[in-house]
Amino acid sequence: MTMRERLDRAWPSLVALLGTVGVVLVLLFIFGDNTGDGTGDDLGDIVVGDDPEFEEDPADEDDEPTGEPTDPADPEADESGEDAGESGDENENGEEPDPEPTTAPPELRSPVGIANQTAVQGLELRAQERLEAGGWEVAATSGFEGNVPATTVYYPPGMEEQAQALSRQFPEIGRVEPTFEGVNQTRLVIVLVEDYSDVVDG
Known part of the structure; x- marks a missing residue:
């Protein structure tokens, strides 16, 4: 068999091999930037586990402090003048007024990631604009599939103060919780x- 005949027979196999290599390289280029260094904009930059879905423990919803109801039959409560109708710290509906937003000091403004759990397209980008206008750096945005009950900022160990400062500046981010396994452990992560959406659209 001549060299030309060998090349003619091997040529289809070489073409198939090169095609396969090309497809692999393209896939690596598209999906390979999952190093969590803050440069990517996909979910992998925020959630690095194999399962991007997250269902928060229902017990977490009970962690938020709740005031004890006042017994209307308690004479001490009537004499104290601290019911809803007499308290100067409550509005006409008997609810305490929302605290005024407090701008976080620059030293507490650390980079954050934003994940959109809602079906509202681009909500994470609108949140990014609000945070950046307030002086915070947004390192990454993405979608998110989970069961977080309310908009929450999750903080890694040692960053609770930054998370509390962010929540005070943006009261629409009402929950502050420790981070969970699978989320970027180097920065704050907000799940919308x-x-x-009700606050932003309102």
Whole structure:
């Protein structure tokens, strides 16, 4: 068999091999930037586990402090003048007024990631604009599939103060919780829920 005949027979195999290599390289280029260094804009930059879905423990919803109801039959409560009708710290509906937003000092403004759990397209980008206008750096944005009950900022160990400062500056981010496994462990991560959309659109 001549060299030309060998090349003619091997040529289809070489073409198939080169095609396969090309496809692999393209896939690596598209999906390979999952190093969590803050440069990517996909979900992998925020959630690095194999399963991007997250269902928060329902017990977490009970962690938020709730005031004890006042017994209307308690004479001490009537004499104290601290019911809803007499308290100067409550509005006409008997609810305490929302605290005024407090701008976080620059030293507490650390980079954050924003994940959109809602079906509202581009909500994470609108949140990014609001945060950046307030002096915060947004390192990454993405969608998110999970069951977070309300808009929450999750903080890694040692960053609770930054998370609290962010929540005070943006009261629409009402929950502050420790981070969970699978989320970027180097920065704050905000998960947007429908209540955030209500505030922004309102």
